[in-house]
Amino acid sequence: MAEKKKILVDDRWYVLAAFARPEEQPQTVKNGHAFAMFDRTGDVGALAPGQEGLYHEDTRYLSYQELTINGLRPLYLGSSVQEANSLLAIDLMNPDLTEEGRVVLPKGELHLFRAKLLWQGACYEHVRVSHHGTAPLQVRLEMAFDADFIDLFEIRGMHRQKRGERLPAEVTADRVMLPYRGLDATLRRTGLRFEPAPQLLEAHRAAYDVTLKPGEEKHLYLTVTCEREGQPVPVLPNYFDAFNANNASRRETAQAASHVVSSNPLVNLWLDRSVSDLAMLVTELPTGPYPFAGVPWYSTTFGRDGILTALEYLWVDASMACGVLNFLASTQATQVDAERDAEPGKILHEARPSEMARTREIPFGRYYGTVDATPLFLVLAAAYWRRTGDQALMRKLWPNLLAALKWIDDYGDADGDGFVEYARKSADGLTQQGWKDSQDSVFHRDGRLADAPIALCEVQGYVYQAKQAMAEMAQAFGDGALAARLRQQAQDLQVRFQSAFWSEERGTYALALDGAKRRCDVLASNVGHCLWSGIASPEHGARVADLLMGSAFFSGWGVRTIAEGEARYNPMSYHNGSIWPHDNALAAMGLARYGRTEDAMHLLAAMFESSLHFDLHRLPELFCGFPRRHDAGPTLYPVACSPQAWAAAAPFAVLQACLGLEIDGATREVCLRTPRLPAIVDWLRIERLGSPGASCDLLLTRHERSVGVEVLRKDEGVTVRVLA
Known part of the structure; x- marks a missing residue:
């Protein structure tokens, strides 16, 4: 093999695309x-x-x-x-x-x-x-x-x-x-x-x-x-x-999860491909099943990816979330280690066992350079608890959850301004430590890169969501004082967030605050995550939703990471104008949360229609953000992982948003809040909903402005509620 040249780009962990991609994919x-x-x-x-x-x-x-x-x-x-x-x-x-x-x-x-x-x-x-x-x-x-x-x-x-x-x-x-x-x-x-x-x-x-x-x-x-x-x-x-x-092994795994089938054979191929891709990526670890992030570049454990994949897929199969929580608790940092960007209570970014990781030629043997995995760990724990009622696991993980909360307050908010920021300490670590972790992903309106420490808008939402969720668990576990303190902290954060991040001129929240607390007034899809977390105020949430579904963001195939017209917008970039299915899934869940279910259905339809143009109906990690043309499909990104775990799970998260589906494991209640189905399906059947344990089978039929729900089967003790 010819010798590779050293990568001459600012981002050391850039994935090199040095040759033309063959038409025939591996x-x-x-x-x-x-x-x-x-x-x-x-x-x-x-x-x-x-x-x-x-x-x-x-x-x-x-x-x-x-x-x-x-x-x-x-x-x-x-x-x-x-x-x-x-x-x-x-x-x-x-x-x-x-x-x-x-x-x-x-x-x-x-x-x-x-x-x-x-x-x-x-x-x-x-x-x-x-x-x-x-x-x-x-x-x-x-x-x-x-x-x-x-x-x-x-x-x-x-x-x-x-x-x-x-x-x-x-x-x-x-x-x-x-x-x-x-x-x-x-x-x-x-x-x-x-x-x-x-x-x-x-x-x-x-x-x-x-x-x-x-x-x-x-x-x-x-x-x-x-x-x-x-x-x-x-x-x-x-x-x-x-x-x-x-x-x-495959049959045993499939029987433990819910199964979805629709009136549309192409939708079924798409959903079945997602299920198969997740089955492929999930790896059985000593701590339980864990979705490896993606093939080929990220076929290993990633904290953020594992958490978000488990959250997207939680209503289908809760065992994945259990495995993710156990593994991340077992690898939670316990001491300060600047070379690994580790601090007590912090949740892992990625772990690799290869030769270069073991020789420290790369810092990712066990690396903690992520600002968002720690609050998202808390979000997943609470969501899993509500979904399953598994108090035994929560009590076992309680010290880990408290350590994560302590990290948020002591290390995440190092300057005490009430916002969680990041600035790498490892010389070889990641410059950007949110989900958009390419070197040029956080910038000002004029295109200047932001200086650290950086407070991302979506991370404040994750913290808000995490503290509210932990307050609910603390109350249930008898710690009323902790519950009250966390609720107050969440409320205070929401107030500070509106003041510091809202840009009236741009009609949205800023992408971030830089090290001098200046707003990065960039139109970025990160604000969709703010809808998902619930930190956005109702009036601001409506304006954010309008913006996301407008032509600058919505390409016809999905919401772009950066709106067209922004300084660093490039539809062929990794994070500055491309379309990521998981990013769209979180936006769809946020839109539904703020009463915009029609928009969530629009994203579901766009996601499905884009899948028709990809090999095996497989949603890749990302694709280019060019505007949709009537005579062409979406444009592939040349080095995208395919399959990618959080992209594979994305359709199920958007479907859940459209159905307003909630499962309460403790009471065995399945609730659908104002369920809707897009025009791409006439009916949808969900089998083993709520499994393992007590479950039900539902048949959902689309009407013009509502969905009919028929209970085909349910185990004793299961309640199904439909709220108009």
Whole structure:
């Protein structure tokens, strides 16, 4: 692979896009801590080096793989990603095979079915070769392979002055082991096991001489394992055992969640894709299920992403929120560590186990540079408690919740002005520490970047929301004094917020206050989060809603992160004019909160219509903010993660906003407040609503200005209420 140049941009953690994106997108599968990107034939890097490969814990364990027939690549017929994105199925056929200018095997007489399944840190591959010709034949199938053990941050564009040592390959009759000792002194190995044993096996090549009669088929199997010293890989005996184990796990997960189906088959494909993507991204940790943020750049634990994904999906499956809360509590900072931007009570930003993280070449081994994960942790805890009635978990986490509150007051508001700000302390940390964390995302009306410490408008809303929610829990748990104090703090914050952040001239809240307490009077989508949290006053909320749905913000495909016409507006930027599904979901929930359900339905329809133009109906992390044209779909952003957890969960949050859906786990009450459905569906059926435990099935039918609700089934003790 050609040496990468050092990134010459201000933002050190920028994801480099140094080459044109191919029209054919990589096929992506994931399970647990491993993910893989293959070309459409199932190969890796066969045409040119790139991002493709098998990755585990941010390290590429398979960097090259190419299947050939008599030295030629098979011809592509079709492929599909199946089994909740853990299985890639591919159909191939032979090209014309010649000898001395004579065709000895016409194209299409051999069918090759290739299946690649990820399961618990290993890739299980099945190759079935079927002969559809009329004469016996013999061909040579070869599989070339290599492992470069490159860190994901190198793929993203970082240059390393020094790398670890590739050790000699170990080869037996049916196995190859490719070892590498990293600069972290850890041995990593890529294991390849072939079944049956090939006729030829070398350090980087396996070959089979396959003889077939007409109508006969042969089966070949390859298991690729990702091994890190001290972490044994539980390899199953064969491909079919892995396939069955994966299916059993997937069925168990699906049965524990609610299921949504509508009258519109395309809506069903969209929602089913979101469910499959979340099943793909959720990884079982010792603390429970956790949605990894996105593939390929963020396939690990992120605090903010995990929290918001769990909140968006909470009404469908509460177990995700439980896993997120447990993990973030277990990694909550307990001491000041400036190199990691850590302070007691602060919630994790991200954690990575790769070589570069372990050598501290990047600061993200366990990094806390986020201003919003801590109040959002409290918001999720309270929402989970209301949804499930799980007092046992809340009492277990109570010390963590109190520590988070203390962080907000003692460290989040370091200057005592009543607002939570951020300013990085780590020399290698993130400059911007809100959800828009690119270096140029917080600026003044004239385009000047804001100086730290920075108080973001949405973060004040999160704190307001968190203190109100914690007051409710404290009251329920018998601490009336704490409840009263938190309620008063929330009210005081709301008053200060209106005064400091509202810009009458612009008709909205400022994006932020800079280090000199000057307003960044920029029209930014962050204000949609202020609607979601409820910190906006009713009169201001109405004006914010009008602005968000106006042409400067709303492109026709969604609300832009920055309004058209602002100083740094760029529809092709990461955070300054693009469209993020999760950002739109929070705005939709905020719009519904302020009585603008029609606008929430408009966003749901736009989100659905944009999905029709994306591969697999999958909403990516973000897309470009160009105005909608009648003859074109939305424009892709070149290095967006796809899938991305909070984008996958976004449709369910917007649907909840349209339905006014609330679930009270303690009383087993399901409530729909002025439910509405957009014109894209005539009816919607929700099964197992409220599960696990007591649940119900509902059928919702759209009328012109209302929704009919029919209870198809409900368990004993469940109450369904519809409020007009």
